Amino acid sequence: MIEGFRLLADHIPATAQKRLIEEVLGLTAEAPFFRPTMPGSGKPMSVQMTNLGPLGWVSDISGYRYERLHPETGRPWPSIPQALLELWRNVSGYDADPQACLVNFYSPTSRLGLHVDADETAKDAPVVSVSLGDRALFRLGGQKRSDSTSSFRLASGDVVVLGGQSRHAFHGIDRIYPGTSRLVPGGGRINLTLRRVTAPQERAGTAPDA
Ligand code: MD3
Ligand code: FE
Numbered sequence: 509m510i511e512g513f514r515l516l517a518d519h520i521p522a523t524a525q526k527r528l529i530e531e532v533l534g535l536t537a538e539a540p541f542f543r544p545t546m547p548g549s550g551k552p553m554s555v556q557m558t559n560l561g562p563l564g565w566v567s568d569i570s571g572y573r574y575e576r577l578h579p580e581t582g583r584p585w586p587s588i589p590q591a592l593l594e595l596w597r598n599v600s601g602y603d604a605d606p607q608a609c610l611v612n613f614y615s616p617t618s619r620l621g622l623h624v625d626a627d628e629t630a631k632d633a634p635v636v637s638v639s640l641g642d643r644a645l646f647r648l649g650g651q652k653r654s655d656s657t658s659s660f661r662l663a664s665g666d667v668v669v670l671g672g673q674s675r676h677a678f679h680g681i682d683r684i685y686p687g688t689s690r691l692v693p694g695g696g697r698i699n700l701t702l703r704r705v706t707a708p709q710e711r712a713g714t715a716p717d718a
Contacts (some may be wrong), residue, residue, distance in 0.1 A: 512672020519667040533588040539578050549572045554618040560609040561588040562604035563705050572627050574705050596702050602633050603706035614697040616686035622678045634671035641683040641692035649678035664689045
């Protein structure tokens with residue numbers, strides 16, 4: 509197993525999961541889910557997305573990047589809920605707060621192909637992921653696409669901390685197991701990923717490689 513990967517199984521109690529999903533879905537009234545498209549081809553992804561926090565990850569025909577405004581409403585993203593900031597402070601081991609919480613919504617047929625998260629300039633910050641709703645088959649590889657992979661089932665309430673080498677590893681979601689949770693109204697899976705985008709001393713918008 510790759511260094512830096514921590515799976516905190518069933519970390520979030522059921523009552524806290526309910527509060528969290530209600531809060532996040534409430535915020536999607538202000539920042540609705542949108543369907544990102546693949547850079548180059550413009551082909552729609554099967555996962556729908558939105559964001560919370562000062563920065564949000566977006567993808568369209570021209571590329572992947574972090575933006576301050578929702579691509580469809582033109583409004584700033586809602587704030588990251590306090591419970592998620594506290595989770596980050598408790599498990600990340602990082603001394604600055606996250607700037608983005610990407611919210612991914614998976615229907616029963618959604619998948620997320622193997623990829624590396626490389627749009628953040630804070631290269632030493634971990635990513636913290638929270639799984640809510642239906643179970644999913646998660647695959648984690650290594651630094652090269654050709655490296656061997658391991659698969660795990662992620663269930664509602666599981667938290668994954670991707671630090672060290674795992675932060676730069678290939679990963680994806682191979683499938684959803686529909687009907688395995690009643691947390692998300694209407695079914696499906698929601699994954700929250702907390703990210704530090706810019707290094708703490710670096711001013712937003714003045715990334716060294718921007
Ligand atoms: C490993 N999300 O948002 S969560 C993503 O379930 C993403 O929605 C998946 O991949 C999901 O980019 C997987 C676990 C995860 C999240 C971020 C990572 C694993 C990661 C970043 C680097 C390495
Ligand atoms: Fe990812």
